[in-house]
Amino acid sequence: MNNTYVTMIRGEVPQHTPVWFMRQAGRSQAEYRRIKAKYSLFEITRQPELCAYITKLPVDEYNVDAAILYKDIMTPLVPIGVDVDIKAGVGPVIANPIRSMEDVARLRALDVEGELPYMIETIRLLTEEMLQVPLIGFGGAPFTLASYMIEGGPSKNYNKTRQMLVCRPDIWDALMEKLTQMTIAYLGAQIKAGAAAIQIFDSWVGAVNRAEYEVRIFPWMERIIGTLKQQYPEVPVTMFGVGTGHLLSLWRKLPLDVIGLDWRCTVAEASAMGIAQTLQGNLDPAYLFADWPIIRREIDRILEEGKAHGKHIFNLGHGVVPEADPDVLKRITAYVHEVTAK
Amino acid sequence: MNNTYVTMIRGEVPQHTPVWFMRQAGRSQAEYRRIKAKYSLFEITRQPELCAYITKLPVDEYNVDAAILYKDIMTPLVPIGVDVDIKAGVGPVIANPIRSMEDVARLRALDVEGELPYMIETIRLLTEEMLQVPLIGFGGAPFTLASYMIEGGPSKNYNKTRQMLVCRPDIWDALMEKLTQMTIAYLGAQIKAGAAAIQIFDSWVGAVNRAEYEVRIFPWMERIIGTLKQQYPEVPVTMFGVGTGHLLSLWRKLPLDVIGLDWRCTVAEASAMGIAQTLQGNLDPAYLFADWPIIRREIDRILEEGKAHGKHIFNLGHGVVPEADPDVLKRITAYVHEVTAK
Numbered sequence: 291m292n293n294t295y296v297t298m299i300r301g302e303v304p305q306h307t308p309v310w311f312m313r314q315a316g317r318s319q320a321e322y323r324r325i326k327a328k329y330s331l332f333e334i335t336r337q338p339e340l341c342a343y344i345t346k347l348p349v350d351e352y353n354v355d356a357a358i359l360y361k362d363i364m365t366p367l368v369p370i371g372v373d374v375d376i377k378a379g380v381g382p383v384i385a386n387p388i389r390s391m392e393d394v395a396r397l398r399a400l401d402v403e404g405e406l407p408y409m410i411e412t413i414r415l416l417t418e419e420m421l422q423v424p425l426i427g428f429g430g431a432p433f434t435l436a437s438y439m440i441e442g443g444p445s446k447n448y449n450k451t452r453q454m455l456v457c458r459p460d461i462w463d464a465l466m467e468k469l470t471q472m473t474i475a476y477l478g479a480q481i482k483a484g485a486a487a488i489q490i491f492d493s494w495v496g497a498v499n500r501a502e503y504e505v506r507i508f509p510w511m512e513r514i515i516g517t518l519k520q521q522y523p524e525v526p527v528t529m530f531g532v533g534t535g536h537l538l539s540l541w542r543k544l545p546l547d548v549i550g551l552d553w554r555c556t557v558a559e560a561s562a563m564g565i566a567q568t569l570q571g572n573l574d575p576a577y578l579f580a581d582w583p584i585i586r587r588e589i590d591r592i593l594e595e596g597k598a599h600g601k602h603i604f605n606l607g608h609g610v611v612p613e614a615d616p617d618v619l620k621r622i623t624a625y626v627h628e629v630t631a632k
Numbered sequence: 633m634n635n636t637y638v639t640m641i642r643g644e645v646p647q648h649t650p651v652w653f654m655r656q657a658g659r660s661q662a663e664y665r666r667i668k669a670k671y672s673l674f675e676i677t678r679q680p681e682l683c684a685y686i687t688k689l690p691v692d693e694y695n696v697d698a699a700i701l702y703k704d705i706m707t708p709l710v711p712i713g714v715d716v717d718i719k720a721g722v723g724p725v726i727a728n729p730i731r732s733m734e735d736v737a738r739l740r741a742l743d744v745e746g747e748l749p750y751m752i753e754t755i756r757l758l759t760e761e762m763l764q765v766p767l768i769g770f771g772g773a774p775f776t777l778a779s780y781m782i783e784g785g786p787s788k789n790y791n792k793t794r795q796m797l798v799c800r801p802d803i804w805d806a807l808m809e810k811l812t813q814m815t816i817a818y819l820g821a822q823i824k825a826g827a828a829a830i831q832i833f834d835s836w837v838g839a840v841n842r843a844e845y846e847v848r849i850f851p852w853m854e855r856i857i858g859t860l861k862q863q864y865p866e867v868p869v870t871m872f873g874v875g876t877g878h879l880l881s882l883w884r885k886l887p888l889d890v891i892g893l894d895w896r897c898t899v900a901e902a903s904a905m906g907i908a909q910t911l912q913g914n915l916d917p918a919y920l921f922a923d924w925p926i927i928r929r930e931i932d933r934i935l936e937e938g939k940a941h942g943k944h945i946f947n948l949g950h951g952v953v954p955e956a957d958p959d960v961l962k963r964i965t966a967y968v969h970e971v972t973a974k
Contacts (some may be wrong), residue, residue, distance in 0.1 A: 396943065444788075446786075446788060447950065449917070449918065449953055452916065452918035453918045453921045455918070456916065456918040456919055456921075456922055456923040456926070457918065457919075457921045457923070457926070469767070496896075497877070498896075499894075499896045499897075499898070499916065500896070500898075501898075521806045533838070533875050535877065535878050536877050536896050537823055548746070553841055554838075554839075554841040554842070554878050555841075555878065556842075556843075572796065574796070574798065574841065575791070576791065576794035576795045576799065577798055577799075579795045579798075579799045580798055580799040581799070584798070584799070608789065611791055
């Protein structure tokens, strides 16, 4: 068992700096594309053997130190009553967006074992039999889930979401309450089934300013992460979002174990903010297309900053893009392992 | 003549804090929608009387202290050889995206008077006859223009743009050189025709990290702004972008007069960074849909921070959204004028 990911977060000395890539199971892999040509995302996640196989693919191909469960962040929304369709080239499209208190009231509680048994089964398969690295379970944070539910799909500026947060805090808080309860159940069930760690994706929360985050989002995140840490103190929790540099001074006060950085906030800058948690990141995926000496120089810089900080997990600063060359990802893992080997 | 906008930037004491709204001439106005139903954006800008009329509409309707020339940031790209089409609901779509050094070499120099005579004529009409407030000329910054030219249209993550910047600095720098020359000619011609101020929109440059900005973008911005300030020292230059908080420590070193803030970086935070320039902003447009006491409280906070900083122009933290109520915009202007009246 390669446990470098958890060892690093615990503050012990792993045999090398752990590496994994956000969206590592995905279109950058030929085998994934072959399967995806036949099945939709939701069709894959409903077949535990197939979903486990896809989750494990990048561990074998890239030699990364953690697997992350293959699924969409929309997964828990369907059973609570959200009509989601994943449209190719667009993303999740929602037929019944949230507009009123009644829309929020209609959302049901999530019964994970009853409604997502295939997810539980996938986690069991992976953790009991298949994987030699930790499995990271994950979920979208309430703001990010709410952004899809309110906008009705992907967005650039999240105008309707920010309008609800600012103008209708009553509806906003009711929605956060439902999504908070759902998220605790959803992430807790993944841990119970065998996930060794959790990553919360608050991908789009960078659209909110610090003052609004503090009042309308922070308390819910504190409750989610605090509840999980109370129930499962040994399971590390990571949070990641895009363009969240202005929120990190609040994130560091959350009971998180790991803070994921996008490509615009360096490990050194985050460290200088007094963040005590493990830092994860953050090679700009744009570098995946550069000549190797340019990539290597950038990795060296990130590893140096990570070493100065102490606890560091190597990752990209955003998800792997479909056009990425698998050989480059493989080479990056090998290089980080080699130069950080104890 | 109401010159509060320029007076504030000069560090003198205007009769009130000047107000204007990004995208103030636009779909929030009934009269604009009426005209837009008949003519495309490019058809409007080619008719100086009509374009001047639209530019002046918000000055009359909202009583703002500055006008901003109505046009698209794509305007100067068509004459240099970019095949741009503004698609409704999408934005600018470009049929011949930049992929190679040859694509950059094909871009022509801009002859503003020869190729955009209607823009010059619109500015003359406005400044010689129609306006009692300063006219702000504007242009997109090279990064933001390049992002459309490289992606082929609007984008969420600017992956191809960042890839070119990181992986092909030779092509990147050649493109920046062309766009820098073009921008100096384009903005200079607007000033010569009568524009009292310039705003540079580097709307999407927040996608780049600080280190890459410093090496691959800062020198071009320094040349553009430095050249304009040398030729027209009396004409204030503003820069604005979305999500640029991590770049402000570099922007403050540019020879800018005004730094525009989006809704995520407060005036107080920018002031605390040691920015000496006038700060412009930054009411979150989401507040336009709130009850008046909530809007007023937010305006009060922003004005207080502006007063503490010294030089402050009131604006939104992003453009007016089409759904905004004109009466709210009018009320905001009146309120800011009233509470800051000397």
